[in-house]
Amino acid sequence: MDYMPDDNSRYKDVDYWDERYKTEQCYDWLGSFSKFQHLLEEHVKKEDGILILGCGNSSMSSDMYSAGYRSITNIDYSSVCISTMAARYNDCPGMTWHQMDVRQLCFPAASFDVILEKATLDAIMVEEKSPWQVSPQTACFVHQALTEISRCLKPGGRFISVTFAQPFFRKRLYARAEYNWSIKQYSYGEGFEYFVYVMTKGEQLSPEDAAMEKKLLEDTKSAPTTITSTQNEDKEDFLSNIDL
Template sequence: MEQKPTASTDLRVLPGDNAEYGTKEYWQQRYMQEPDEVYDWFKTYADLKALLGQRIGSKEARILMLGCGNSTLSGDMYDDGYKDILNVDYSDVVIEQMRKRSQHQHMMRWEVMDVRELALDDGSVDVAIDKGTLDALMCEKGDVWEPSAELCKNVGRMVSEVDRVLAGGGVFIWITFGQPHFRRRHLERQSWTVEVERLNSGGFDYFVYVATKSQRR
């Protein structure tokens, strides 16, 4: 997963190898080095507002933000009326930072949790959103056409957990730069109907995968 440095990105926090994006140690160190920063991978809420509004439907939906990091997405959604948002990340450092930063958003929730082992009840979520977390799990050396067994296992664990916690008819929304021939196969499962939308930004394409869980298993 390539990150282009911005004015607020210290080059010292960029990994020496992209595979580090998939490690907890990298993120813990990075968040400790940039405690006051915010960073959005693959679009902001302003870019995604219309699409999310269409796909989520009700602003009363129970929303799970997977691997929230220090993104502005959930905060902006909250200010726009989505109040039932649970943000999870396996970095206790960033969760504490974001909890303090959003104290004025009284209903916002922040929990330390590994997306591959969610401490949530079955069917307890209407919408799960991922903007960069699965991509981080997919960072490794090797052939992108033939990902390793370990990569597929990690991705499969996260996708299975999302499937488990989604209610019938719920949706998983994944924003990524990954093209369908690399990404869609990880979402193919009997209980989901998968659609793909393409977003163009300055000649660079982003993709939004919308996986809807069937009402009945």
Template sequence: MEHLPDKNSSYKDVAYWDERYTTEQHYDWLGGFSKFQHLLEKIIKKEDSILILGCGNSGLSGDMYNAGYHAITNIDYSSVCIGLMSARYSSHPGMTWHQMDVRQLSFPDASFDVILEKATLDAIMVEEKSPWEVTPETLCFIHQALTEISRCLRPGGRFVSITFAQPFFRKRLYARTEYNWSVRHDSYGEGFEYFVYVMTKGEQLSPEDAALENKLLEEFKSQPTSIPTHQDEDDNDFLSNINL
């Protein structure tokens, strides 16, 4: 890939994305809208108010708009991205673009019916060496983002997370009572499987997910400090090398 960084940590650096967006016209992590449209049509209504996190230069927003979803708010922390995408879709009424951090969403409580992210949280976790031992810094980042997402969802609203992360690992982050949502998942893809997680605001965790949360809390209380094993720090294509 032309725009692969020299090191994985660059995926968390806004300067890397600003430079990338000045030359790259379009890129869709985990496939385009048509790959999972059949799943989203079961989750999202045409009249829903939608927030897309870490929109990048993906065609997702435009494809969804063309499919009839016209109330779409997009955020990204790259001002270059937001400027370019805002100009590209200036003729799409109802589509708005804002520079924003996922940990500090500048929207009132209960603003959206659907909040959607595709590989945004994966990029945040790019430097994690093991899905078993996510660093405290990354856990804090993810918790801040999920707390904000839950706050901005309306009762009955859905947080949709599209990722390569397997349920065994990603549910460890999503299945928490304090977010006040249930968790379910589906999958798509041929050869390489991707996952679509749906968290519904106001629904309780399933008994299985509640048990997982309790188990993880007990493990956290009793777990000794571990020493990470040595691994190469900079694998070029993080999507192909980690399974968070």
């Protein structure tokens, strides 16, 4: 079955995902857990309380569970996804599933040691065509999500973002002193490089990241650029249309 939407904006539509999850068994954006497991093991302990944002029908949660991570809370805004995944993994004590919006996390402050997202923020920004200037609506959405993520992290907790977005563009969104975290970056993949950003709650931004935030605040009107992209018609891949 072809799950590619007619328009990339559908990736932001919960009705699209509800319909897709009725028949699709599993899909892993940006590769399976094994591709970046070596990076996560440096920052996530087996006993950590973990929240996975926009879990979808990815195998990542079950792969992490099999690897020894046994306290995993999963959220997605698709009720179809959550009911399906909860039934599929009802024999995994410590793994829970909840329908929830990343902008309104229904957890007390300082609830998790680790909050993890893989391509969830990428999907939110799917309609953005220029990496230099994110629309006010998308910027507000991302800011609300990051504010909630920071609130729900314990002191010393880590927010881990797995994405195709290059540091020059994505760190513009993550490097804010108000989120009260530092940023480290890693990468994985052959041919197409993916990135892993690790934000640690309670640590200051590096001088370089703090300077970037200051510059962005002083110059909010970044110069637009022309992005040349290609569409891969043979494989579902909204990543080729944006470079954030």
